[in-house]
Amino acid sequence: DQQVKQNSPSLSVQEGRISILNCDYTNSMFDYFLWYKKYPAEGPTFLISISSIKDKNEDGRFTVFLNKSAKHLSLHIVPSQPGDSAVYFCAASGDSSASKIIFGSGTRLSIRP
Amino acid sequence: NAGVTQTPKFRILKIGQSMTLQCAQDMNHNYMYWYRQDPGMGLKLIYYSVGAGITDKGEVPNGYNVSRSTTEDFPLRLELAAPSQTSVYFCASSYSEGASGNTIYFGEGSWLTVV
Numbered sequence: 609d610q611q612v613k614q615n616s617p618s619l620s621v622q623e624g625r626i627s628i629l630n631c632d633y634t635n636s637m638f639d640y641f642l643w644y645k646k647y648p649a650e651g652p653t654f655l656i657s658i659s660s661i662k663d664k665n666e667d668g669r670f671t672v673f674l675n676k677s678a679k680h681l682s683l684h685i686v687p688s689q690p691g692d693s694a695v696y697f698c699a700a701s702g703d704s705s706a707s708k709i710i711f712g713s714g715t716r717l718s719i720r721p
Numbered sequence: 722n723a724g725v726t727q728t729p730k731f732r733i734l735k736i737g738q739s740m741t742l743q744c745a746q747d748m749n750h751n752y753m754y755w756y757r758q759d760p761g762m763g764l765k766l767i768y769y770s771v772g773a774g775i776t777d778k779g780e781v782p783n784g785y786n787v788s789r790s791t792t793e794d795f796p797l798r799l800e801l802a803a804p805s806q807t808s809v810y811f812c813a814s815s816y817s818e819g820a821s822g823n824t825i826y827f828g829e830g831s832w833l834t835v836v
Contacts, residue, residue: 651827701820711763
C-alpha cells in the first residue's frame, strides 16, 4: 500500500524546456511535502518543500504545486539543465516529524541536449 | 566538511553472516536515521534515534539492530543476513525531528548484497 506514488519511473526532457514531475498521495493527513534529488552513488539531497497551507512554493528554477483536493503535487523545473539529470523523490509527512516521512519510488529525469 | 559518512560502501555477505554498517555525522545532529531502498521503491525507515541512548523502530526494523552510544555514531547491525536484505542502505541525520523547515542530510549509501 503505497501512500506516496510516483507513477512515472522515468522522464526525458530537452534542455531548456520545462520538466514536470508528478506525485500522488493517498493519506489526507499528510500536511508537509518534500522533494529530494539524488545523483548516482550519492545520497538524496533536499530540494524544495511545501506546507499544506500553501498551493505553490518557488525557489529559483524549481516550483512545487500542491492540489489538496486531488491529492497531487508536482515539481516544475524551468528551464531544464543537464545538471538536473537525477532521480527525484517525492516525500510526505503527516505530523511534521522527520521520522514519519514517507517516500515515493522516484522518477529518473534525463535532460537531453 | 564530511557531513554524514557511511562505511562500507559495498559489501557482499553470505546468508547467515552478520555485519555492521557504520554511520557517523559531524554536524552535532540529535536525530539520526537508517533507511533502505529496494529497486523501484522509495526509501523505507528501518530505525531512528532522537539522541544518544534512545532508539526506536521505523517501518521495516525486522532483522536489524541499532545502538546510539554517542551523538556522532549510529551503527546498523544485520544479524543472520538474508537475501531479502539485499538493498542500498542510507544513513541520515537532522538537527530536529520536525519535517517542516527541516532538512535531512543523507550519507552516500551502502550497497549490500546477500548471496
